[in-house]
Amino acid sequence: MEENFMKLNCKKKLYFGIMTLFLAGMGFSTISVAKATNKSKISKSISADSAIVNVKSYGFVDLEGAKTSAIIVEYNQNIKSDSVDKNDYEITDYVIYTEKKDGFEKTIEIDKDSIKGNEGQITRIYVNDNPEISKNGGTKEGKYIIIEVNTEYMLMGQNLSYTSTMMAGVKQIGEITGKNGKITAGTKEVSNYTLSEETQTRKSGETATKTVITADKNKIILPEFDKNSGWKIHYIGNGGFKATKAYSEYTGKYEDFEMPYAIYVPNKEVLEKNKGNISVVLHMEHAGANDTDPMASLTSSKAAVKAASKEIQEKNPAIIIVPQVEESRRSTNDVVSSSEANTAIWELLDSVLTEYRGYINESRIYGTGQSMGGMLLLNMAAQRDNFFAGIAILGSQWSNNYNKEFQNNGAPARSPENDPISFNGFGLDKKNYQNWYYMISDDNVLVHTAADDLMATSLWKAIQEYFKAAGIEIAHDEWDPYLSVEEQNKIDRKMTAHDNTKPGTGINWGEFSKGSHMSTWKYGYQVDYPFEWLFEQRRETAKTRGKVEQLKNKWLGRDKDGNIKKGSGTAGLNTAQYTPTGKSDTYTENWKPYDVVNKLINDIPNAEKIVLNKRTGETYTKKSYVEMVRKLYNLLSKEDKKKVKNYNELVKAEK
Numbered sequence: 001m002e003e004n005f006m007k008l009n010c011k012k013k014l015y016f017g018i019m020t021l022f023l024a025g026m027g028f029s030t031i032s033v034a035k036a037t038n039k040s041k042i043s044k045s046i047s048a049d050s051a052i053v054n055v056k057s058y059g060f061v062d063l064e065g066a067k068t069s070a071i072i073v074e075y076n077q078n079i080k081s082d083s084v085d086k087n088d089y090e091i092t093d094y095v096i097y098t099e100k101k102d103g104f105e106k107t108i109e110i111d112k113d114s115i116k117g118n119e120g121q122i123t124r125i126y127v128n129d130n131p132e133i134s135k136n137g138g139t140k141e142g143k144y145i146i147i148e149v150n151t152e153y154m155l156m157g158q159n160l161s162y163t164s165t166m167m168a169g170v171k172q173i174g175e176i177t178g179k180n181g182k183i184t185a186g187t188k189e190v191s192n193y194t195l196s197e198e199t200q201t202r203k204s205g206e207t208a209t210k211t212v213i214t215a216d217k218n219k220i221i222l223p224e225f226d227k228n229s230g231w232k233i234h235y236i237g238n239g240g241f242k243a244t245k246a247y248s249e250y251t252g253k254y255e256d257f258e259m260p261y262a263i264y265v266p267n268k269e270v271l272e273k274n275k276g277n278i279s280v281v282l283h284m285e286h287a288g289a290n291d292t293d294p295m296a297s298l299t300s301s302k303a304a305v306k307a308a309s310k311e312i313q314e315k316n317p318a319i320i321i322v323p324q325v326e327e328s329r330r331s332t333n334d335v336v337s338s339s340e341a342n343t344a345i346w347e348l349l350d351s352v353l354t355e356y357r358g359y360i361n362e363s364r365i366y367g368t369g370q371s372m373g374g375m376l377l378l379n380m381a382a383q384r385d386n387f388f389a390g391i392a393i394l395g396s397q398w399s400n401n402y403n404k405e406f407q408n409n410g411a412p413a414r415s416p417e418n419d420p421i422s423f424n425g426f427g428l429d430k431k432n433y434q435n436w437y438y439m440i441s442d443d444n445v446l447v448h449t450a451a452d453d454l455m456a457t458s459l460w461k462a463i464q465e466y467f468k469a470a471g472i473e474i475a476h477d478e479w480d481p482y483l484s485v486e487e488q489n490k491i492d493r494k495m496t497a498h499d500n501t502k503p504g505t506g507i508n509w510g511e512f513s514k515g516s517h518m519s520t521w522k523y524g525y526q527v528d529y530p531f532e533w534l535f536e537q538r539r540e541t542a543k544t545r546g547k548v549e550q551l552k553n554k555w556l557g558r559d560k561d562g563n564i565k566k567g568s569g570t571a572g573l574n575t576a577q578y579t580p581t582g583k584s585d586t587y588t589e590n591w592k593p594y595d596v597v598n599k600l601i602n603d604i605p606n607a608e609k610i611v612l613n614k615r616t617g618e619t620y621t622k623k624s625y626v627e628m629v630r631k632l633y634n635l636l637s638k639e640d641k642k643k644v645k646n647y648n649e650l651v652k653a654e655k
Helices: 002-043 094-102 268-273 296-299 303-307 309-313 340-355 371-383 454-469 485-496 517-524 530-534 539-546 593-602 604-609 623-634 638-643 647-654
Strands: 052-062 064-079 087-092 109-111 122-128 139-147 152-155 168-172 176-178 181-182 194-202 207-215 230-234 241-247 254-259 263-264 278-284 320-324 361-369 390-394 445-450 475-480 507-512 612-614
Touching: 052 517, 064 087, 064 168, 087 094, 087 122, 087 139, 087 181, 087 623, 094 152, 094 207, 094 309, 152 168, 152 263, 152 340, 181 485, 181 604, 181 623, 241 340, 254 263, 263 296, 263 303, 268 361, 268 647, 278 303, 278 340, 278 371, 296 320, 296 340, 303 320, 303 361, 320 340, 340 612, 361 371, 361 539, 371 390, 371 445, 445 454, 445 517, 454 507, 454 517, 475 485, 485 507, 507 517, 593 623, 593 638, 593 647, 604 623, 604 647
Parallel strands: 278 320, 278 361, 361 390, 390 445, 445 507, 475 507
Antiparallel strands: 052 064, 064 139, 064 176, 087 168, 109 152, 122 139, 176 181, 194 207, 230 263, 241 254, 263 320
16 A cells, blocks of 8 residues: 555655646746737837827917917827937928918028028937926936927918918928837828818909918917916806996997907016015907907917016016907907997906005006007097006007097997996096097107008008197107117107107107008017016006197198198097008198088999908998988988088989
């Protein structure tokens, strides 16, 4: 039995020994297979078409609007930094796209580095673990490829939407290495934008097709407006300002509506430290930025971003308000009237002043704006006398028009009676509020226009002449906008360095010797001095200065030599109207309502060629034109109706 037991035990040991070796072999084999499998995974490659999961544009607000400074490419895995080279990518951004389509000469106004053709091209590329640029060159690995691009240029155009200029597209054309293996060249561009065709009708009746670029707003990164920037963006349906009983000179109606806007507020520490001395800046954009998206105004010029910059805020902490005006509510028009946006903006401004009462120095409320926005500010300056301590505007003008109700197809002109919100009693002069020249004659105003901006420049020449006739020289200088910023600052500073204690001497006009209307804010916002000047102004200065009393006198006309008659003011003067293309044939200096009707009746045979809407090219029908003329005729006094010599032609046209 013992022998048998020993034999069995030996067999078991042998069996277990064999099994151990077998299992060890199996274990070794399994590990080898696993290693081989992992090795296979590492060496496996995929196309960039599959690996790239997102493309975003990253940028800032420059003089001509939002500008892409980098393209962010997101992968589905970490990328090894030493495998990435700028030759691995082809990119598309706004300037590259536009140069290919229109050529360098039609795209670039100023080539800052004097290297033609490198605009928007790749300057630097690296890996990062966050979707942002890096001063130190990124990280060793990360799922974001950062492609920085050249921004040393000024674009020719203006009125550029950020959803166009922030377009970005990427095609990987080389091989790079990711955490899971090789990523080979892709076959297509991955982008944040789409292209579509839009047909437009010109004034001539011809149609033209325009390519529209639309970048996905969710794939645009503008760090200047992130959650820690101090900016808050309020949209319709999500924090927009609810205006009530807002009066429109266009329609004569009152509107309740929600107005989008953006606001910059310094942090609590800054507010408390500067309590009682916080400034307020109301910034108004041009009509090209009309939209429902508050980002449209914030990004269409450098003004708001500049006012909120660290450099300015450290010296002059300020709350900045940027209302967003919809196209249908265009705040002002070229026949010197304003919409319901006028009232709504006063309401918004009043609400901010109430919310931050105690923090704000109400002697330091300022206005900045260009074109349409500057026009509204000039109008507002006469509605609440000496409300603004100073106004710095670009490419903007206003003028006196006693017959506003006539000009606006029967809608009564804005007045203290029909718009008590805008005329809230602050400095209200019921006797002279319509005499715009007189009302602003004690204000602090710094305006810049461009020589080729026929409307704004012409009207400031007229303003200069009316003041001169009253014995006041408006400070004026002209210079090349291509001079260095330092030189332009010196010229601007010298222009305003005069005795400004006398009535009318608070107005200063700087003129760029070249440039169209829409170039004005590109040139103007590169100059630093206007903001320096603005924050130096105080409400009390204007009050102490006083107004030019002679301007309260009636308009006496001109003598045979074309000189304004001695003692003439601007009361009752219907000023010369200018258009973007020059003088109006209808609304000339001291125009009379009956003269206008005469001219309009004479044009009845050409009614269907007369443009109703300059923006769309829409023309009148003969019926609508005749109806408009009849409406205006009916507004005339009995005496003026008798002076319409061709009234019978109107009656014939109505038949």
